[in-house]
Amino acid sequence: MAAVSLLEARGLTRHFGGLKAVDRVDFDLAEGEIHALIGPNGAGKTTFVSLLSGRVPVQSGSIRLKGRDITRMPAHARVRAGIAYTFQITQVYGALSVFDNVALAVQSRGAADLAADTMAALARVGLEARADQVAGTLSYGHQRLLEVAMGLALRPTLLILDEPTQGLALAEIAAFKDIVRAVVPGATVLLIEHNMDVVMDLAERITVLNFGTVLASGTPAEIRANRAVQTAYLGG
Amino acid sequence: MRADRGLFLHLGVLAALLALHVLAPPYHHTNLARIMVLAVYAMGYNIAFGYTGLLSLGHALFFAAGLYAAGLLVYHAGAGAPVAMIAGVLAGGAVAVAVGLLALRTAGVAFMIVTLMFAQAGYLTILYFGAWTRGDEGIVIPRAARMLGGLDLSDDNTRYLVALGLFALALLGNLALVRSPFGRVMVAMRENEERSRMLGYNPFTVKLGALAISGLYAGLSGAAYGLMFGYVGASLASVQYSILPLLYVLLGGAGTVLGPLLGALVMFYLIDYASSLTDAHQFVTGAALVALVLFAPRGILGTLRARGLRWLP
Numbered sequence: 001m002a003a004v005s006l007l008e009a010r011g012l013t014r015h016f017g018g019l020k021a022v023d024r025v026d027f028d029l030a031e032g033e034i035h036a037l038i039g040p041n042g043a044g045k046t047t048f049v050s051l052l053s054g055r056v057p058v059q060s061g062s063i064r065l066k067g068r069d070i071t072r073m074p075a076h077a078r079v080r081a082g083i084a085y086t087f088q089i090t091q092v093y094g095a096l097s098v099f100d101n102v103a104l105a106v107q108s109r110g111a112a113d114l115a116a117d118t119m120a121a122l123a124r125v126g127l128e129a130r131a132d133q134v135a136g137t138l139s140y141g142h143q144r145l146l147e148v149a150m151g152l153a154l155r156p157t158l159l160i161l162d163e164p165t166q167g168l169a170l171a172e173i174a175a176f177k178d179i180v181r182a183v184v185p186g187a188t189v190l191l192i193e194h195n196m197d198v199v200m201d202l203a204e205r206i207t208v209l210n211f212g213t214v215l216a217s218g219t220p221a222e223i224r225a226n227r228a229v230q231t232a233y234l235g236g
Numbered sequence: 237m238r239a240d241r242g243l244f245l246h247l248g249v250l251a252a253l254l255a256l257h258v259l260a261p262p263y264h265h266t267n268l269a270r271i272m273v274l275a276v277y278a279m280g281y282n283i284a285f286g287y288t289g290l291l292s293l294g295h296a297l298f299f300a301a302g303l304y305a306a307g308l309l310v311y312h313a314g315a316g317a318p319v320a321m322i323a324g325v326l327a328g329g330a331v332a333v334a335v336g337l338l339a340l341r342t343a344g345v346a347f348m349i350v351t352l353m354f355a356q357a358g359y360l361t362i363l364y365f366g367a368w369t370r371g372d373e374g375i376v377i378p379r380a381a382r383m384l385g386g387l388d389l390s391d392d393n394t395r396y397l398v399a400l401g402l403f404a405l406a407l408l409g410n411l412a413l414v415r416s417p418f419g420r421v422m423v424a425m426r427e428n429e430e431r432s433r434m435l436g437y438n439p440f441t442v443k444l445g446a447l448a449i450s451g452l453y454a455g456l457s458g459a460a461y462g463l464m465f466g467y468v469g470a471s472l473a474s475v476q477y478s479i480l481p482l483l484y485v486l487l488g489g490a491g492t493v494l495g496p497l498l499g500a501l502v503m504f505y506l507i508d509y510a511s512s513l514t515d516a517h518q519f520v521t522g523a524a525l526v527a528l529v530l531f532a533p534r535g536i537l538g539t540l541r542a543r544g545l546r547w548l549p
Contacts (some may be wrong), residue, residue: 007259053434093424104424107417114417155438200457206246 004219006031006188007052007158014047020202021047023212024061031186037192037202040232044212046088049160053085054078059102065158078107082157086164088152088192090143094136098127099230100136101146105153121153126180141172148179159183160190165198177202200224208232242493242549249494250404257396267508269396271500272300272403273460274484278496279410280328280453281481286490288413288446289426293342293478294335294351297358298451300473301331302458307468308368310381317384320457328455332360336447337515340440352478359473374469382463389464397407402460403497406424409492413449414549424490489527489537493549498536 007029014022019045029035029161037045043229050056052063053073062071069079093101103118104154111117122128125145130138135146144164151159161180165173173195180202183189193199199206199220206223208215257270277299284290305327306320317325339350339428363371389395413419424432425442433439462468471477479495480503488499503521510520530540543549 055430055434074438076433076436076438079434085434087431087434091428093427093431095427096420096423100423102418103417104420104432107420150435165434 004031005029008064008067009052009061009063012048012051012058012063013060014051014056018166020050020212024026025212025214027207027210027214029190030137030205031157031188033204034184034189034191034202037190037198037207037209038194038196038199039209039215043209044208045122046162047189047212048209049085049162049192053083053160055085079154079156083160084151084154084156085145085160088162088166090140090147092138092143092150094134096135097131097158098122098133098135098146099131099139102149102153105150108168109154119147120139124152124182125149126175130221141168143233144172145176145179152179152183156187157190158190160192163194165190165193165195165204169170173198232235241547242411243413245548246407246493248409248438249497250400253400253403257393257400262392265323265396266392266506267465268398269392271504272497273457273464274461274480275497275500276403276406276507277454277457278481278484278500279493280407280457282423282451282485282490282496283410283413284447285482286492286495287419287426288422288443290340290443290447290450290452291348291482292337292351292406292447292483293348293475294353294355294358295454295481296357296473296475297335297476298328298332298454299352299458299461299477300358300362301327301451302455302460303462303468303472304362304369304458305455306459306489307375307377307462309466310377310463311375312368312548314381316383317389317463320463321384321456324459324462325452325456328458329452332445332451332454334452336444338449340443354416355475355478359391359470359475364468368469369468372470374467374471377462377466377468378401378464384463390466391403395464398462399460404455405452407493407497408455411549412451414493417505418442418445424489430547459491470533479518483525486535489535489539492537492541493534494539495545502536 005028009025009027012025025048039045047056051058054073058071058201062069065081070081070122099118102121103114106117107114124129125147125148127142127145138146158227167174180189203220207217207219208223208229210232215232216223216229260268281295284292298398303323306324309315309320309323337352339347342350362369379390387394387398388426389398421437421442425439427438484496484499484503487503488495505522506518506524510517537548
């Protein structure tokens with residue numbers, strides 16, 4: 001069992017009408033790990049992380065961050081408490097400069113040196129040369145990186161990445177993996193990802209969701225060997 | 237570090253306005269004083285609408301709060317102009333916060349309607365307390381009460397310079413605001429509220445803060461208007477005075493610091509010129525606005541900024 005628990009969810013539930021998007025999910029994140037969340041389309045992955053980040057209100061169940069109950073905490077307060085969420089569909093501020101996009105994240109946590117910290121966050125994803133560019137004119141891959149830089153600039157304890165490699169070229173994916181590896185163990189990463197190569201390469205632990213419930217949880221090797229997962233998801 | 241073009245441009249505009257104090261013929265001299273006071277109001281409107289994305293139709297309430305706080309204090313309590321001015325500023329801010337606490341629970345069209353209703357309620361309240369406010373007829377503030385320190389606000393020259401002083405304060409304050417971290421958050425809220433929330437910003441408090449600053453500006457303008465031009469009347473609280481700053485800002489360029497001044501200036505002279513040509517001057521301004529929305533929806537300075545002057549604050 002992993003060392004220190006960063007986040008624990010118990011009986012987490014969210015239904016939309018008759019659809020059980022997330023149904024009584026128990027989930028634990030260990031501090032400093034890279035944890036992947038996988039599952040077929042519609043398995044409830046995005047709803048689940050939306051419950052963790054506070055974007056969608058919890059119907060029942062509880063969430064604890066470092067032992068503190070955050071179930072009813074509003075989303076913006078959870079960000080300040082250390083949970084950063086990067087959007088599945090890139091949501092950078094298209095009309096603002098790359099610098100301003102990241103500066104918004106940096107000043108949110110009350111940095112002492114706004115300009116230096118902003119440039120440092122941009123440097124982590126290799127966008128420092130484009131600081132003055134209008135974010136909307138960046139290529140898709142660069143916008144994804146900017147999104148990640150905004151997450152990193154918050155200096156979160158938990159960074160939730162929602163399908164970060166979607167639409168990226170192979171070379172960009174390789175660079176992205178290095179960026180994520182550099183985040184731990186200072187922070188914990190929860191990764192929703194469809195690309196199995198990325199998942200198997202990066203994740204120390206994997207949780208498989210199916211029809212809103214946890215199908216399996218374990219190391220990449222365990223998940224690969226799991227019959228139920230193979231049938232439900234990997235098409236084995 | 238390259239020269240701060242934005243700051244120089246704004247200082248240049250202030251210098252030009254100072255030069256006009258000497259150069260402008262008397263008729264335009266008086267107009268300009270009025271335009272500068274109204275531009276302060278429009279700047280406040282721009283902080284809420286242009287920068288934060290809050291389309292309010294009720295700003296006349298904040299303008300009137302300043303106007304009446306100053307006017308009633310002077311007229312009924314015999315307060316001096318400096319006290320009245322400060323009271324006006326605070327009244328504008330306080331009313332904006334009170335309205336914001338309720339209205340900011342809504343967004344978009346609902347926000348427009350709620351703010352409009354608040355302003356109408358305020359307008360009717362002024363009429364209701366006619367014994368104090370003299371309703372539509374209004375209060376004429378005696379010359380003796382229009383002394384700001386040693387400055388006689390009923391004197392044309394003094395009035396122009398005081399208007400310029402207040403305008404300069406408001407303009408440079410506005411410039412500093414939009415360049416500050418909070419200014420960046422205001423724009424972020426306008427551009428993408430959900431994204432901003434997920435960067436740790438509470439949309440409600442950010443918008444309330446912007447609305448409060450907007451109210452302080454409107455209150456300052458209202459108080460200055462009453463004291464400088466000596467008239468405090470209910471017509472200045474009517475819906476027309478909620479629409480005016482919106483038009484100024486749209487014309488000059490929403491989300492630009494100089495847009496409100498430019499919009500107020502152009503609109504004022506457009507109406508002035510049109511009324512010298514025809515009785516249907518509202519048709520001319522209406523046509524100008526339709527043309528604006530169709531061909532330059534970003535306003536004058538907004539269009540210039542999009543066409544290459546990216547540094548324009």
